[in-house]
Amino acid sequence: MSKWEWKKLGEVYDFTRGLTYSKKDEVESSSNCILRSNNIDLQTNSINLDELKYIKDEIDIPQEKYVRKNTILICMSNGSKAHLGKVAYIDKDYDFAFGGFMGLLKPKCEINGKFVHLYLCSDEYKNFIKSLSDGANINNLKFDDLRKFEIPVPPLSVQKEIVARLDILFENVKRLEANYKHIIADCDELKKSILKKTFEGDSRSSWE
Structure with missing residues (x-):
């Protein structure tokens, strides 16, 4: 098995505020668009372009203030601690x-x-962020703290393989979620139908 290393985030990434x-x-509209904290979806950890600022x-x-491919955007300050570090x-x-x-976060070396x-x-990671803000009214992160967080760094080929496998698994999860929502919707319709037949059926005329 290929050897995995553990490195501090600051060893493999530069940070730009x-x-x-x-x-x-x-302004209402311009060619200068700015991404803010609300443009990172907390649940999916992905870019959300619904509300843009100009x-x-x-x-x-x-x-260096533009987002570029293979970088990671991070929320450094927020009124809610739940969004801190997303x-x-x-x-x-x-x-x-x-x-x-x-x-x-911009990679210093070849990394996925x-x-x-x-x-x-x-x-x-979430527990690490929580430990930085616990016990105090802290709603800001410092890269000097973030850079100490340790991440696994397997060989690049292993990184790519893990990402590929997880992509497949996450797609399966999405499919299951979609099916579940469809089943729930069908159940809701069935309940409505049962109630309708019960309280609006022919037997109603014989009720007191």
């Missing part, structure tokens, strides 16, 4: 920047970002 801007810089076109956004894997280059309460992202969805 998001773009800071003022409220007066915000700032003035005159603002020159540095290239992550999303960036699977392609976006013409979107990320805001000041966010951070971007999706593999790392999956580990950052684990209970080990």
Whole structure:
């Protein structure tokens, strides 16, 4: 079996903090789109583009403030501790920047970002984040703390294999969830039908 290593996050990833801007810089629409905390779905740990924020076109956004393929977007500050540290894997280059309460993990070496992202969805990571904010009114993360989190680093071929297998398993889970929802919907319709026949049937005329 290929040897696995354990490395601190800071050994394999650089950290870039998001773009800071003022409220007066915000506009209804422009070519400068900003991703914020609400653009990471807490349940799926993926990018959600439903609510986008725009700032003035005159603002020159540095290239390092844009999300790029094989990076990981992370929530560094939030009013709710439940959202603190949530992550999303960036699977392609976006013409979107990320805001000041966010951070971007950029690989220093050849590594499968999706593999790392999956580990950052684990209970080990969530418990680590919880330990940083427990016992105090802390709603901000520091990369100096995050960089100490240890992640498994197997050979690249093993990383890719694990990601491929988990993708298949997660697709099966989605399929089961869809079937379950369909069954629940059918059951609801059946209950409604039974109630309708019971209380609106021919026997009703003989009731007192």
